Amino acid sequence: MIRSPLITVMVQAVRKAGRALVRDFGEVENLQVSLKGPANFVSSADRKAEDTLFAELSRARPGYGFTMEERGRVEGTDPANEWVVDPLDGTTNFLHGIPLFAISLALVRNGVPFAGVIFNPVSDELYVAEKGQGAYLNDRRLRVAARRKLSDSVVGCGIPHLGRGDHAKFQKELALVQSQVAGVRRTGAAALDLAWVAAGRFDGFWERDLSPWDMAAGVILIREAGGYVSDLDGGDQSLDKGHIIAGNEVIREDLIKLLKKA
Ligand code: IPD
Ligand code: CA
Ligand code: CA
Numbered sequence: 001m002i003r004s005p006l007i008t009v010m011v012q013a014v015r016k017a018g019r020a021l022v023r024d025f026g027e028v029e030n031l032q033v034s035l036k037g038p039a040n041f042v043s044s045a046d047r048k049a050e051d052t053l054f055a056e057l058s059r060a061r062p063g064y065g066f067t068m069e070e071r072g073r074v075e076g077t078d079p080a081n082e083w084v085v086d087p088l089d090g091t092t093n094f095l096h097g098i099p100l101f102a103i104s105l106a107l108v109r110n111g112v113p114f115a116g117v118i119f120n121p122v123s124d125e126l127y128v129a130e131k132g133q134g135a136y137l138n139d140r141r142l143r144v145a146a147r148r149k150l151s152d153s154v155v156g157c158g159i160p161h162l163g164r165g166d167h168a169k170f171q172k173e174l175a176l177v178q179s180q181v182a183g184v185r186r187t188g189a190a191a192l193d194l195a196w197v198a199a200g201r202f203d204g205f206w207e208r209d210l211s212p213w214d215m216a217a218g219v220i221l222i223r224e225a226g227g228y229v230s231d232l233d234g235g236d237q238s239l240d241k242g243h244i245i246a247g248n249e250v251i252r253e254d255l256i257k258l259l260k261k262a
Contacts, residue, residue, distance in 0.1 A: 002133045006107065010117045011126065013056035014103045017049040017087060018121030021094075021103070024048075025122065029097045042088075042095045046070065049087035049103065057083050057105075064107075069213050082108045084239075086213035090189030092161075099123065104191035106216030108239075116217030118195045127195040127221055135198050135224035144227035145200035148250045154183040155247075155255065156193040158207030165209040172262040173206075180258060194218020197246045198225035204247035204255050206232065212239040218246075228252040232259060 001007075024045035031038035050070045057064065061083075065076030068085045076082065083105065088094060090101030099122040107115040118127040127142075129135035135142040147153050155177055160170050178184050185202065187193055190210055196202045198221040215238055222229045229246040231238045234256055238244040245255055 001136050001139050002128055002130050004130060004133070006115055007117070007128055007130055009057070009060040010105055010107070010115065011128065013053050013060070014105055014117050014119040014126075015121075016056060017052040017103055018119050020052065021045060021049050021088065021101075022121045025094060025097075025099070025101075028094060032097050038095060042091065045094070046088040046091065050085065053083075053085055053087055053103070053105065057085075067212060069211065080110050084108050084113075084213050084216040086191060086211075089191040089214060090187070093188045098188070100187050100192060101189050102191045102195070104213060104217045106213075106220065108212075108216055113216045113220040113223075113239075116220040118191045118217050118221065120192060125195075127198065127217075129198070129217075129221040129224035131220065131224070133224065135221045137195075137199055142198050142221070142225040143200060144197060144222065144225050144248045145203045145251075146248065147203050148248075150180045150251065150254050150258070151182060153181050153203035153247075153251055154185060154201075155181050155251075156185045156187065156196065156202040156205040158190055158193070158210070159186050160209060169262060170208075173259050176258050176262055177255070190214040191218055194229075194244075194246060195221055197227060197229075198222045200225075202247075204245070204251045206243075206245040206255060206259060208232070208243040210238075210242050210244060215239060215244050219244075222246050230256075232256065
């Protein structure tokens with residue numbers, strides 16, 4: 001595990017927010033049977049987690065700015081450093097009592113993801129990476145999967161839902177990918193998908209219409225695990241363009257070529 005002061009600050013913040021999320025997730029499971037459903041309860045759990053992260057990180061690094069899903073942009077006095085935060089990635093899973101969600105926290109330095117922590121508090125899986133220091137899942141060093149053939153690969157994706165994204169385009173992309181790979185998966189939490197690429201669970205992943213807080217921590221995790229991550233045009237603009245594709249060198253290239261045909 002990396003034990004730099006920066007990572008220590010980030011891990012303390014996500015663990016604190018994660019403890020409250022786990023308690024709230026327990027409540028959500030009970031609320032499933034009520035007619036009103038747990039929706040309001042979940043958005044307050046989301047906001048509470050963001051408040052905790054904001055308070056902890058502001059205290060530890062007073063000058064840094066923020067881009068947070070709920071709060072938006074908060075300018076800091078230090079123009080080089082910005083926290084990019086999704087307090088609850090996988091909201092729909094959380095709402096439905098599915099234990100696949102995470103806190104995603106990145107430090108973006110001079111516009112580039114420098115450190116990332118993705119934490120699933122239910123499984124207690126803590127993914128950590130810092131530039132030049134490698135990527136870890138709890139205490140285990142991570143490497144992306146080495147498979148070189150799409151036909152052996154399991155590929156994750158995001159499925160655009162009601163009112164979001166280009167459904168027809170996604171159907172074409174999926175048809176192409178499913179005809180070439182060993183399996184396609186959809187977890188419902190983009191930050192975890194990217195962490196799973198870093199961990200070698202997924203050989204590749206692509207998704208459109210994402211926000212910077214879904215991706216920033218995953219980008220540094222994958223790079224530090226020896227993987228390749230880009231926008232769907234093959235460039236380094238994922239956070240600005242809102243689309244992302246990842247894998248090892250070969251699988252990412254082959255997936256880009258395949259998706260271009262859609
Ligand atoms: C969502 C998840 C999901 C992705 C969505 C994201 P949220 O984030 O990452 O996997 O497909 O597009 O918006 O809303 O759960 O924080
Ligand atoms: Ca998200
Ligand atoms: Ca979220």
